[in-house]
Structure formats: structure tokens, C-alpha cells
Amino acid sequence: MTVVIGFEGSANKIGIGIIRDGEVLSNPRRTYITPPGQGFLPSDTARHHRAVILTVLKEALEQAGLKPADIDCVAYTKGPGMGAPLVTVALVARTVSQLWGKPLLGVNHCIGHIEMGRLITKANNPTVLYVSGGNTQVIAYSERRYRIFGETIDIAVGNCLDRFARVIKISNDPSPGYNIEQMAKKGSQYVELPYTVKGMDVSFSGILSYIEDAAHKMLSSGQCTSEDLCFSLQETLFSMLVEITERAMAHCGSQEVLIVGGVGCNLRLQEMMGVMCKERGAKLFATDERFCIDNGAMIAQAGWEMFRSGQVTELEDSWITQRYRTDEVEVTWRD
Known part of the structure; x- marks a missing residue:
């Protein structure tokens, strides 16, 4: 059994999900909502994510009934998305990966959506x-x-x-x-x-x-x-x-x-x-x-597929990018 935790925060949603062999164990999420007539700015969105991310992480572990020792891999959104929110989430994912002694995996946000859709709908x-x-x-x-x-x-x-x-x-x-x-x-x-x-x-x-x-x-x-x-x-x-x-x-x-x-x-x-x-x-x-709206479980699911096919991201390669096309990723987990 492979258990992957996924961190998503490329826009105004911050979500952390845990997947175990295709089963969604937890998927808590928070949304940064602005007043009518306004959009969300990267710096304000990142501030929101920083304020709630540890609470969401705690919720994810508690809802799944797991401890850090039960996690096999830490996946996070590498891109595409808004720079400041992406950095915030990557920083926490990196820290958690080192504290827990678990491998890290940078995931393409778009591929997270696709793999989650394939899992849920079959x-x-x-x-x-x-x-x-x-x-x-x-x-x-x-x-x-x-x-x-x-x-x-x-x-x-x-x-x-x-x-x-x-x-x-x-x-x-x-x-x-x-x-x-x-x-x-x-x-x-x-x-x-x-x-x-x-x-x-x-x-x-x-x-x-x-x-x-x-x-x-x-x-x-x-x-x-x-x-x-x-x-x-x-x-x-x-x-x-x-x-x-x-x-x-x-x-x-x-x-x-x-x-x-x-x-x-x-x-x-x-x-x-x-x-x-x-x-x-x-x-x-x-x-x-x-599962349509940005969530942590989709990053965990794509991470699960990637990790099972032998992929990991070294710490020095764990940067984020605002532009990351879907067709840049080699899909090593499909025939």
C-alpha cells in the first residue's frame, strides 16, 4: 500500500489531500474569498494560504487517521499557477518532506486534474x-x-x-x-x-x-x-x-x-x-x-501515479514555475 499526501495552492484554494491506492482518505480545503467586484492578488492569496495551511495539514492527517510515519511520499503543485501562492505551498511541502524524512514530488497542476478525473469517473x-x-x-x-x-x-x-x-x-x-x-x-x-x-x-x-x-x-x-x-x-x-x-x-x-x-x-x-x-x-x-475544484487529493493522486512509476524530485529541483505546460510532462505511469 502506498500513501501519498498532496499539497495544492496554485490559486485561491489551499487544499491538502491524502490518497491510499486510489482511495481518498481526506481532502480538506479553504478558499480565499474577496469582496464583490475584486479579484484575488498573489500576495494577499499567499498570505491567506500561510495563515491556514498548518490547520489544513492537521485536519488532513486527523480525518485520514494517519500519522506522519504512515505517509510514503509528499507531493506538491510545482505549477502552473500564481507565483506567491505556489511558493508558499512548496515551502511547506519541502519542510514537511525533510522533517518526516519522506521523498518529495513536484506535480503538474493540470495533470493532477486529469488523474483525479480518471480515478473518480473510471x-x-x-x-x-x-x-x-x-x-x-x-x-x-x-x-x-x-x-x-x-x-x-x-x-x-x-x-x-x-x-x-x-x-x-x-x-x-x-x-x-x-x-x-x-x-x-x-x-x-x-x-x-x-x-x-x-x-x-x-x-x-x-x-x-x-x-x-x-x-x-x-x-x-x-x-x-x-x-x-x-x-x-x-x-x-x-x-x-x-x-x-x-x-x-x-x-x-x-x-x-x-x-x-x-x-x-x-x-x-x-x-x-x-x-x-x-x-x-x-x-x-x-x-x-x-474534485473538480482545485484540491489536495488530485495532487496526491498524480503524485501516487508518478511515485509508483519511480519518480521523485530532489530537493535542489523542487522549485516552482508559473508556466508549466501539460505536454511537458512525460507520463511514465501509462502505456
């Missing part, structure tokens, strides 16, 4: 749509790499939603995306927005600029409601994502789609993707907010 070899506040990628596994078939050429889909939420002052609690999703359910009028798919890639910055500019004019003149704008933005963004995912499936001859990342909990995205999959005779796999 998807075999899916085309992966990875959608979050910092990333938007369509990925498929081939020859020991997770290959990126399409991606955003500017901002991530979650970033587009979050920044729109700031424009119309939607609450960040529990998350802007969740609150947009609830408001969108009450929207009835579709407002046409720019639809920008370029081959296998998507662009969201133009849509954001357009809706930022148009929102106050349309709302003040009574042309539409905030709910209509939330509905229209979701429909447009998600249609683009379904289109490039379907194209990647056709290219790979795939019959499975796995949605991962924070935006992946959105039930409307899952519904739209489900319609496309049904038309193709394919299967859709998705997880709920416990």
Missing part, C-alpha cells in the same frame, strides 16, 4: 476538456504525453466568467462562476455575443471586452437583465468549448469525454457536452465540486 482513455480560472485546454493522451489539441489563445474561460462577474458586481462567495450559473438559470433572452473559434483554438478576450462595454449600456436602458447576460455569456462560451472538444474527439476517434477543472462543475456545460456526446454515441464523464 474513464478509460478520454478526450479531456480542462476548464478553470487559469486554463482552457482540450487534451488527449498519446505516446507518453498528454497532448494539447486545442486551447485558449488569450484568457481562460473561468477568467472570462470571473471578470464579467466583477463588472456587474456578482458575489465571489462561494465563487463567481457558481453565482453566474445560478443567475443564468433565470435568464430568458439571448443576447448575441462574439463567437470566436479559430481551428482547434478559442479566444475569450474579445467576448469579455464586448460584454464589459455593452453590459452597463444594456442594463441601464432596460434592454436586458443581468440574468440574461449571464445566460448569454454561458451559452456562447460553452458552445465554443463543445465545438473544439467534438473536433478533437473526431481527430482521435475517441468515444469518451472527461471534463475537469473548476468550470467543469457547471451543470449547463455538462448538459451541453452531454447532448453532443449522445449524438456521437459517446460517453460523458464529469466530477462534482469536491
Whole structure:
């Protein structure tokens, strides 16, 4: 039996999870929430993580009923993400690894999402749509790499939603995306927005600029409601994502789609993707907010796979990087 503890803190979530041979033993998490109309700055986010990380670590061990001696490996998020929060978490993971005398393992955040999704859903070899506040990628596994078939050429889909939420002052609690999703359910009028798919890639910055500019004019003149704008933005963004995912499936001859990342909990995205999959005779796999949103267990799970295939990170190599592409990692644990 191999037990791995995973530290995640690449953005505004700080999570520590423990995995034992595919079983999630514990997965506590905290979120740094800012007032409506504001985003989260790296320095403030890192300060939040520093304040709670030891409490979360204690919770993780207590919920799992384990002692440090029971842990076989300490995994942490190496990147991608925000610099200051990543450094905070890496520092604690390094310290814990040395105090407990356990090997250390730097994990790619994106691969953490994929491996957690595969574990929870039991998807075999899916085309992966990875959608979050910092990333938007369509990925498929081939020859020991997770290959990126399409991606955003500017901002991530979650970033587009979050920044729109700031424009119309939607609450960040529990998350802007969740609150947009609830408001969108009450929207009835579709407002046409720019639809920008370029081959296998998507662009969201133009849509954001357009809706930022148009929102106050349309709302003040009574042309539409905030709910209509939330509905229209979701429909447009998600249609683009379904289109490039379907194209990647056709290219790979795939019959499975796995949605991962924070935006992946959105039930409307899952519904739209489900319609496309049904038309193709394919299967859709998705997880709920416990595992879609950044969490420690996903880093532990990817770390478990890497550790079992013989990988470790030496102390002098245990740096972090804000830019770390999914296809940079050699996938030594899959055929």
C-alpha cells in the first residue's frame, strides 16, 4: 500500500489531500474569498494560504487517521499557477518532506486534474476538456504525453466568467462562476455575443471586452437583465468549448469525454457536452465540486501515479514555475 499526501495552492484554494491506492482518505480545503467586484492578488492569496495551511495539514492527517510515519511520499503543485501562492505551498511541502524524512514530488497542476478525473469517473482513455480560472485546454493522451489539441489563445474561460462577474458586481462567495450559473438559470433572452473559434483554438478576450462595454449600456436602458447576460455569456462560451472538444474527439476517434477543472462543475456545460456526446454515441464523464475544484487529493493522486512509476524530485529541483505546460510532462505511469 502506498500513501501519498498532496499539497495544492496554485490559486485561491489551499487544499491538502491524502490518497491510499486510489482511495481518498481526506481532502480538506479553504478558499480565499474577496469582496464583490475584486479579484484575488498573489500576495494577499499567499498570505491567506500561510495563515491556514498548518490547520489544513492537521485536519488532513486527523480525518485520514494517519500519522506522519504512515505517509510514503509528499507531493506538491510545482505549477502552473500564481507565483506567491505556489511558493508558499512548496515551502511547506519541502519542510514537511525533510522533517518526516519522506521523498518529495513536484506535480503538474493540470495533470493532477486529469488523474483525479480518471480515478473518480473510471474513464478509460478520454478526450479531456480542462476548464478553470487559469486554463482552457482540450487534451488527449498519446505516446507518453498528454497532448494539447486545442486551447485558449488569450484568457481562460473561468477568467472570462470571473471578470464579467466583477463588472456587474456578482458575489465571489462561494465563487463567481457558481453565482453566474445560478443567475443564468433565470435568464430568458439571448443576447448575441462574439463567437470566436479559430481551428482547434478559442479566444475569450474579445467576448469579455464586448460584454464589459455593452453590459452597463444594456442594463441601464432596460434592454436586458443581468440574468440574461449571464445566460448569454454561458451559452456562447460553452458552445465554443463543445465545438473544439467534438473536433478533437473526431481527430482521435475517441468515444469518451472527461471534463475537469473548476468550470467543469457547471451543470449547463455538462448538459451541453452531454447532448453532443449522445449524438456521437459517446460517453460523458464529469466530477462534482469536491474534485473538480482545485484540491489536495488530485495532487496526491498524480503524485501516487508518478511515485509508483519511480519518480521523485530532489530537493535542489523542487522549485516552482508559473508556466508549466501539460505536454511537458512525460507520463511514465501509462502505456
